[in-house]
Every structure is written in C-alpha cells, then in structure tokens.
Amino acid sequence: MRHSMNLTQLKSGLLLCSIAIMTTFGADLLRAEVIITEGEESIRVEIDGELFTEWQHKAWSVPYLYPVIGPNGENITRHFPMKKGVPGEQEDHPHHRSIRFSHRKVNGLSFWSPDTMRDGRTAKIDLVEVEKIENGETGTVVLKNSWIGDGKPIISEIVTLRFIPLEKHQVLMDYDMALTALDEDVLFEDEKDGGLSIRVAGSMKVADRKTKTGDGTIQNSNGEINDEAWGKRAEWCDYFGPDPSGKMVGIAIFDHPSNLRYPTTWHARTYGLLAANRFGTGFFEAYKGAKKGDGDYTIKAGETLTLRHRFYIHHGNPDTAGVADQYAKYIAE
Secondary structure: OHHHHHHHHHHHHHHHHHHHHHHHHHHHHHOOOEEEEEOOOEEEEEEOOEEEEEEEOOOOOOOEEEEEEOOOOOEOEOOOOOOOOOOOOOOOOOOOOOEEEEEOOEOOEOOOOHHHOOOOOOEEEEEEEEEEEEOEOOEEEEEEEEEEEOOEEEEEEEEEEEEEEOHHHOEEEEEEEEEEEOOOOEEEOOOOOEEEEEEEOHHHOOOOOOOOOOOOEEEEOOOOEHHHHOOOEOOEEEEEEEOOOOOEEEEEEEEOOOOOOOOOEEEEOOOOEEEEEOOOHHHHOHHHOOOOOOOOEEEOOOOEEEEEEEEEEEEOOHHHHOHHHHHHHHHHO
C-alpha cells in the first residue's frame, strides 16, 4: 500500500513537472522576438521570424516604412506606387507612401512631394548613419538622417523606432524624431499637407474617391467620425476597416503630451490618408477664425524640435481593441 501511494505520488509529481515545463515553454512562445537587420537598400524588421516592416531609405528621395504587416498577416498600408495594379487601390497621390514623416513647405521646399517641385529646386532626406540597433522582446533602431534642400543640409534628424509586440500579433510602434536646424533657421510653413502620415490599405478606406463607397471608419479620441475628424484636435486618431483578408483591423496614431501644439490637428481623409499635422492651423482651424500663417513654426539655428508618437496596430475597432486604454498607458510611461 505504501509502495502504491509512492507510485501515485511519483506520477502526480511527473504530471506537475510536465505542466510546469509546458507552461514555461508556452510563456516563451508568447514572448515575440524582434530582429532588426540592416541591408543596403532598407532596414528590415522581423517579429518572430516574420516580416513586420522595412525602412526604405534608397527607393525614393525620402524614406518611408513599407510594407506594414497587420495582425492577420496582411499588408495594411497601400501598395501604390511601390506596386501598381492592386485591386481596390486608388492610384493617386504617389507621395502618400505607407508611413512617413514630412512636410510640404520647409524653407519653401517640399519634402512632402519632392518630385513635384519646379524651377530646379530639390529636396531629399538621406540616411547618414544607423546609430543603434537593439533586438529582443522590444526592438529599437536609431537612425540619423539629413534633410537636404537645394543640395545643402538644413536639418539633422534623429529617428527612433521602437517595436513592441503584443498578443495576437498586434504591435505598438513608437516613431520619435528630433529635428535640429543646422546653420540657418528652418521654417515649417502653415500647410495642411504634412506631419506623420499613413495611407491605409484600399480595403480600409472610408470612401473611394470615385465610387464614394468603402467599409472603413476614422474615429478620434473625441468620438468624431470620418469627415468630422478632419482638422480637429485630438489625442489620438484611429483608422480601421477590413484588411485584404476581410478581417477588421485598425491603425491608431497617438500624440504625446510633450509635443508642440498638443493635442495635434489631424489631416484625416476618407480616401485613406491619416496624418498628425501640427503645422496647419490656418487650414484646419479657419472655422475658428485662424488665418494663413498661424501654423508657421520656426526651429532656430542650432535648436531642436522633438516629436513623439506611437502607432497601435490592432484587431477590431477602437472599443474592442482598447485604444483609449493603450493611450492612457502610453502617456503614463
């Protein structure tokens, strides 16, 4: 009897040990690993061995993140103009390239759509150096860029991208930048076209520009929807809709309280564009009596403007994804 009890205890112990081992390995499997790799044409970000995004710094005159893989394994930003002929996509605004930060009038130069400038003027942003790469449960890459106008560097930019995997393949991505004016003052003129922007996948847009139909929704932290969100100040804004597989996903952009003119105004377009733009007061708040030029901002020579944002790439809509709760965590950090 004593031997039988010992055998039973031994079996119970082995079972508990097995459960403990399975739990340990299960926990490890839930901890996604971020690997960032520097290549000649781009900087690749992988989460658990799968592509999440790439920093494209050689493909065009200014850099952008593309593709951006959502929680269902589908690209959730527009392919055009990197890929053409994709069903459901509008082939307009070729400068709306996935995710990027830029502005239309910087000392009179367009970093928003550099290909459209006339009179021989040029604007480009070059990668100077990859200052740091850190891999692990959180991945970080720090990039030093040079904003060059008419052949002369005017801004030194430090971009910090931080990738934080969440459950169910959702991701937080910090996009922080420090813009330092070099030898001369740099004027960001009052202009609606600019800021940290994303052009969502065609399946996610609120309304096609031709058919006026779509299945997406724009919602900001005030509860304003679609066209109502254009030009309004809000702590965050979320663009959500079906990804190419038909499953509901969203891309929320968070504005940090330390930023200039917080909360920012939003260039939110129902055809698929969303931009956190704090330099367009004369356009966005004309209904309040704002005038052209009210959004001007000058970075004095040698001084730095720091801006912090976070993307939350999630399943579902803002309510089911807890966007407001994620924003509260962000500003509490």
